[in-house]
Amino acid sequence: MQWYLAVLRNYAGFKGRAGGLEYWIFFLFQLVLLGGLYALGLWTGTLVPYAVYLAATFLPTLALTVRRLHDTGRTGWWALIGVVPIAGTLVVLAFMADEGELTENRFGPQPDRRRPPTFDARRTA
Template sequence: MSWYLEVLKKYAVFNGRARRKELWMFVLFNILFSIVVQVFDLMLGSFFLTVLYMLVLFIPTLAVQIRRLHDIGRSGWWILIPLLPIIGSLILLYFFVKDGGEDANCYGESPKLVNA
């Protein structure tokens, strides 16, 4: 849960680096909370809460994905690669699971060393 809250604390921080664990734990909790919100929406017979939840988390999701790309030494503009049908999403998935390493890059120190 702390990984989820850490991403929310960095709501619109697009600089720096994010570890794989930070991204994937955020994705996991985001999926779980989305399911809960959708269940409430079904009980209310609306879709308002789901849309609101998605809008609120759009910027932090984008920010953590860009910081993850920075961790592997890629520009944040690579976030647009899924605009290429099928292959683009696979390339982005590969980038998200790729190890960032422990060396500093132009985006900062490795979060592995900072959080150790």
């Protein structure tokens, strides 16, 4: 849960790098929460909670994807390939599954892959 909350605290942090564990734990939580909200919406006849949650987490999800791309040595602009139906999504997922660079790269130092990142608002200002 700490990994999920760490991504939400760094709401629009596009700088730096994100390790694979941070990405995949957030992805799993998103999948479970969106699936549950969608099922609830079908049961109640309204998808408003699903749409609100999806809209509220769009920016942190995009920021995390960009940081994960940075960890693999790619620019965040590669996230745009995800708008291509099916093939684009598969390419982005393949990039996310790629092991990050194990040394410092042009996007920053290697993230700690064992602990959730801490967010310091002063550092991003």
